[in-house]
Amino acid sequence: MSERRALVVRLRRTEGALLRLLGLVQRRGFEIADIATAPAEAGVWRVRLELESVRDPGPLARQIEKLYDVVAVDAVGSGSAPVTT
Amino acid sequence: MADGSIRKGTRLSGAAWLIRALEEEGVETLFGYPGGAIMPVYDALVGSRLRHVLVRHEQGAALAAIGYARASGKVGVCMATSGPGATNLVTGIADAFLDSVPLLVITGQVPTTLMGTDAFQEVDVFGITLPIVKHSFLVRRPEDIVATVREAFAIAREGRPGPVLIDLPKDVAVAMVEADPPTRIERRPAPPSVSGLARARALLAASERPVIYAGGGVGMAGAEDALRRFHATTRAPAVLTLKALGALDPDDPMVLGMLGMHGNQGANHAVQEADLLIVAGARFDDRATGRLATFAPKARVIHLDADPAEIGKLREADAAICGDLARALDALAQPLAIDPWRARCAAWRAEHAWRYDAPGTDVYAPLLLKQLSEKARARFGERTVITCDVGQHQMWVAQHCRFPRISAHLTSGGLGTMGFGLPAAIGARFARPDCEVICVSGDGSIMMNVQELATLHRYGLKVKIVLLDNSALGMVRQWQELFFAERYSEVDLSDNPDFVEVARAFRIPAIAIDRRDQVGPALDALLAAETSMLLHVRIDPRANVWPLVPPGKSNGEMIERRAA
Numbered sequence: 001m002s003e004r005r006a007l008v009v010r011l012r013r014t015e016g017a018l019l020r021l022l023g024l025v026q027r028r029g030f031e032i033a034d035i036a037t038a039p040a041e042a043g044v045w046r047v048r049l050e051l052e053s054v055r056d057p058g059p060l061a062r063q064i065e066k067l068y069d070v071v072a073v074d075a076v077g078s079g080s081a082p083v084t085t
Numbered sequence: 086m087a088d089g090s091i092r093k094g095t096r097l098s099g100a101a102w103l104i105r106a107l108e109e110e111g112v113e114t115l116f117g118y119p120g121g122a123i124m125p126v127y128d129a130l131v132g133s134r135l136r137h138v139l140v141r142h143e144q145g146a147a148l149a150a151i152g153y154a155r156a157s158g159k160v161g162v163c164m165a166t167s168g169p170g171a172t173n174l175v176t177g178i179a180d181a182f183l184d185s186v187p188l189l190v191i192t193g194q195v196p197t198t199l200m201g202t203d204a205f206q207e208v209d210v211f212g213i214t215l216p217i218v219k220h221s222f223l224v225r226r227p228e229d230i231v232a233t234v235r236e237a238f239a240i241a242r243e244g245r246p247g248p249v250l251i252d253l254p255k256d257v258a259v260a261m262v263e264a265d266p267p268t269r270i271e272r273r274p275a276p277p278s279v280s281g282l283a284r285a286r287a288l289l290a291a292s293e294r295p296v297i298y299a300g301g302g303v304g305m306a307g308a309e310d311a312l313r314r315f316h317a318t319t320r321a322p323a324v325l326t327l328k329a330l331g332a333l334d335p336d337d338p339m340v341l342g343m344l345g346m347h348g349n350q351g352a353n354h355a356v357q358e359a360d361l362l363i364v365a366g367a368r369f370d371d372r373a374t375g376r377l378a379t380f381a382p383k384a385r386v387i388h389l390d391a392d393p394a395e396i397g398k399l400r401e402a403d404a405a406i407c408g409d410l411a412r413a414l415d416a417l418a419q420p421l422a423i424d425p426w427r428a429r430c431a432a433w434r435a436e437h438a439w440r441y442d443a444p445g446t447d448v449y450a451p452l453l454l455k456q457l458s459e460k461a462r463a464r465f466g467e468r469t470v471i472t473c474d475v476g477q478h479q480m481w482v483a484q485h486c487r488f489p490r491i492s493a494h495l496t497s498g499g500l501g502t503m504g505f506g507l508p509a510a511i512g513a514r515f516a517r518p519d520c521e522v523i524c525v526s527g528d529g530s531i532m533m534n535v536q537e538l539a540t541l542h543r544y545g546l547k548v549k550i551v552l553l554d555n556s557a558l559g560m561v562r563q564w565q566e567l568f569f570a571e572r573y574s575e576v577d578l579s580d581n582p583d584f585v586e587v588a589r590a591f592r593i594p595a596i597a598i599d600r601r602d603q604v605g606p607a608l609d610a611l612l613a614a615e616t617s618m619l620l621h622v623r624i625d626p627r628a629n630v631w632p633l634v635p636p637g638k639s640n641g642e643m644i645e646r647r648a649a
Contacts, residue, residue, distance in 0.1 A: 015223050016211060023215050062394040068220040068240060 002052050004033060009064060010071040011045045017069035021047065028063060029055045044071055099227035100125035100258040103191070104133045106234035112162050114138060114153060114515045116146040120166025121206055123193030125258035138515065138544065141536035143170050145508040147177020148534070151186050152512025155495050156470055156520075158307075160241050161512065164191035168206030171252075175214060176502060178248045182217040183499025184328065185305060187246035189237055190218075196256035197225060211252050219247030227260040245392040246305055285387040285404035285417055292361035294426045295321045296384070298344065300373075301328030301498065302366020303410065304491030306391055311411035312365060316340075318418040321363065322430040324352040326373050328498045329366070331488030338431050345373035346634045347480040351433035353640040358429075359384045363417075366390060366410055369399040370499070379639035389413045439484060446601050447625045450478065450553055451485045453604050454525065457551060458486035460608050461521060468520045469493060470513045474506035474530030477559040480630045482525050493520075504533025510548045511540055521549070521612070528554040528581050538591035541617045549611050550593075550619040552584055555626040563629045568636065588619040599623035 011017050018037070025032060034050035051057065061073045097105070103126055107115070116138045119127040130137055140146045143165040150161030161181075165174050171192040181188040195204040211223050220240045222233050230253070237249040289295060297319075303312050309332050316323055316333055323333055324344040333340045342349035344356055353375075356362070362384045367373070374380040377399060388395070388402035389410055396405040406413045443449040461469045467489035473482045473496050488494040495513060497505040510524040531552055541548055562576040588595035594616060598607045604622075611620045631646040 015225075016215065016221065019212070020215055027216055056397075059394055059396075059398045062396070066244075066392070066394055 002054050004050060004052050005057050007049045007051060007057065007061065007064070008074040009047045009049065010040055010074060011047050012069040012071060013043050013045050014069050017067075018045070018047070020067055020069065021064065024063060024067065025049065025051065025060065028060050029053055030057070030060060094263060096261055096263050098125060098129065098258065099224075099230050099253070099260050099262065100129040102227065102230045102262070102264050103234065103253065103258070104129045104135065106231045107135060107162065108133065110160070110234065110238045112160075115162035115164060116140055116149040116153070116512065117164040118143050118146055118166070118170060120168075120170045120193065122167035122195055122255045123164060123170070123191075123253075123258075124166075125255060126164065126191070126193065126253070136515075138511070138540070140508065140511075141539050142534065143173035144176050144504065145511075145534050145537045145540065147174045147188070147190065148180065148502070148505055148508035149512035149515075149537075149540075150188055151177060151181050151184075152472060152495055152509030153516040154181075154186050154188060154512070155509070156492055156513035157516035158492065159516070160187040160189055160238055162189045162191070164193075166193040166206065167195055167210070168208050170206075171208060171210035172213065175217070176500075178214055178250065179217040180497055180500040180502045180505065181248040182219070184301070184497065185246050186248065187241040188248040189234075189241055190248055190250045192250065192252050193258070194223070194252045194254040197254045198256065200254065211250065214250055217248070218250050221250035221252070223252045223254075224257055225254070227257050227262040228264060230257070231264045245302070281387070281402075281404035281406045282413070282416055285406060286419065288361055288385055288387055288404055289319075289363070289417060289419060289421070292385075292421070293423060294359050295319070295361040295363060295421065295423065296355050296359040296381075297321050297323035297363045297365065298326075298356065298367055299323060299329045299332055299365045300326040300367025301491065302368075302390060303329055303332050304366075306366055306410035308366065308410040308414060309491060311414040315414040315418045319421050320427065321421060321423070322355050322427065324348070324356055326367050326370070326498075327483055327496060329491060330483060330494050331491040335487050338434060339427065341430060341434050343483055345640065346375065347484065347630050347632070348373075349434075349439075349484075350437040350632055350643050350645075351430070353634070353643055354433045354437075355430045356381050356384075357639075357641045362386050364388045364390075364402075365414065368395050374399075375634045375640035375642075376638055379641065387417075445625075448599065448601050448604060448622050450481050450622075450624050450628060452601075453551075453553075453608075453622065454481050454485040456604060457523070457525075457608055460612055461523060462487070464612050465521045467493070469523065470495065470510075470517060470520045471523045471525060472496070472506045472509040472513060473525040474527055474533075475501045475503045476527050476530060477555070477563065477628070477630050478525055478527045478530075478553045480560075481553075503530040506530060507534050507537045507548075507550070510550075511537060511546060514546045514548055522547070523549045523551065525551045525553065527559065528552065528556065528578055528584070529558045531584070535587065538588060538593055542592045546617060547615070548617050549614065550588075550617070551611070552619060552621050553624050554581065554584065554621060555624050555628065556581060557626050559626075559628075560630070562626075566629070584619065584621045588621075593617050593619055595619040595621060597621040597623070
């Protein structure tokens with residue numbers, strides 16, 4: 001059963017950073033249902049992803065944390081309700 | 086260093102800064118192939134103290150750099166031009182990614198003004214390689230080159246190693262600039278520390294049937310000695326993955342050998358019956374676990390790894406310890422009172438010991454490889470590196486050769502790259518000139534990078550090649566026989582070239598054998614040779630690798646040799 005979760009990633013605004021993040025998420029078996037980006041502090045994006053997958057998002061968060069351009073994975077919500085952060 | 090040091094105020098081209106930065110990182114050898122967009126870098130190489138090895142295909146450069154890295158523990162470096170040069174590196178980058186090899190890949194790129202215009206030899210290698218690099222850089226300002234190189238080396242090495250790409254546009258390479266002082270941009274945050282040590286110690290003390298399951302991460306973490314100490318203290322039965330072979334003495338009665346699809350039955354029995362797995366630098370790869378849901382069904386898990394993303398990826402850990410593997414193993418070691426379990430494992434080990442009494446006069450590949458390994462050990466002690474390609478011979482090497490350390494066995498584990506063996510041997514030869522380097526290959530694999538025989542000749546390298554020729558893509562043929570109702574599809578290679586003539590055309594001496602009684606003298610001649618040499622060995626095309634876990638089955642369902 002696919003579950004919908006939200007993940008908020010703070011990402012350095014460098015060449016390829018967004019592609020790298022989205023590619024990793026898809027390759028690890030998560031469908032991106034929604035995406036919103038906004039500038040956070042200088043040179044950093046706040047990227048909010050709504051993800052659908054049958055997989056556990058725990059390992060995904062750790063894989064995202066390993067990306068060189070990721071400053072932090074701020075929040076993981078669960079369930080189908082929109083998550084606000 | 087005197088004249089090569091990077092000082093503020095010095096004005097050089099971007100390419101010259103790149104070479105200076107590589108020198109500052111301690112690079113001695115790099116592997117590559119020139120072309121249009123990388124020409125400024127090759128120009129800057131002239132007069133540098135870097136030794137550049139010109140291969141005959143860029144894939145050879147990447148795989149040689151991997152062999153160099155794995156044999157030496159240093160970062161391997163390779164470079165190529167834009168477009169086809171860059172795409173030819175891709176397989177090597179993927180190999181380094183899946184086997185966690187520290188690799189720096191430098192590609193030329195068309196000038197920034199032409200990027201995005203479908204220029205001659207333009208491909209987006211940065212984009213193509215995003216899924217298979219640890220990180221990548223597209224350098225747009227020449228003054229960033231030195232810092233980028235330093236950063237790339239640090240990323241390639243730290244934590245779980247991996248490949249890092251630097252794509253360098255031609256106009257950036259030719260621009261004259263002063264470099265900024267090479268300070269590191271930013272250190273990566275330390276991986277989250279999971280404080281599982283107390284829990285792990287309790288699990289270990291309470292266990293009646295523990296098994297050490299060690300993987301290639303033990304070598305990368307420099308934890309082989311710590312693993313040996315841990316094994317000596319606990320005397321827990323140990324199983325090894327393909328990439329951990331060499332970490333423990335295979336003659337030790339508490340070392341049960343390789344686990345998994347073509348592992349030893351004794352190793353798989355022990356894992357299936359264990360009540361605790363101590364997983365050190367391993368990642369529950371499907372070739373090791375068989376059907377995951379049935380893997381070690383009675384065991385709790387202590388997982389030690391440098392990479393926090395491996396914890397819980399495929400199997401939940403009851404205790405997890407991230408970070409320095411050697412320190413974790415030392416902290417965890419304790420004597421265990423598990424004699425009944427040791428006796429059971431020793432009995433499995435004895436029952437399933439490899440046998441070499443195959444009937445017939447044909448060359449029996451497992452016996453040949455056992456003899457090769459023994460003769461090399463008698464002649465060179467522990468100073469031997471064996472590389473191999475992918476397929477049946479790869480599994481026979483893993484089963485029947487013995488390795489004094491992990492870095493003495495270079496095999497393409499994660500990606501399974503046919504064509505790995507010869508270039509990896511070239512890299513190993515440069516990395517470890519004190520060692521004898523042997524490449525075991527197959528008639529399918531050797532043709533994937535056969536052009537690198539020219540590199541052996543060019544540099545006068547001594548690499549001994551054992552080519553096991555069954556006139557087929559043997560592993561695929563074996564699967565078609567066993568799992569596709571003997572419907573053989575595109576696996577016949579009976580029209581192979583004459584490999585002795587091929588070797589001689591590259592000015593590599595070669596001999597051929599096809600009978601078992603020829604093996605001993607031929608191996609002696611091969612190992613005694615003062616130059617590269619190829620031994621062509623014709624083997625039975627019907628020979629299969631045994632035992633095996635059928636695809637999708639549990640490791641408890643290994644099948645043994647079929648009756649002939």
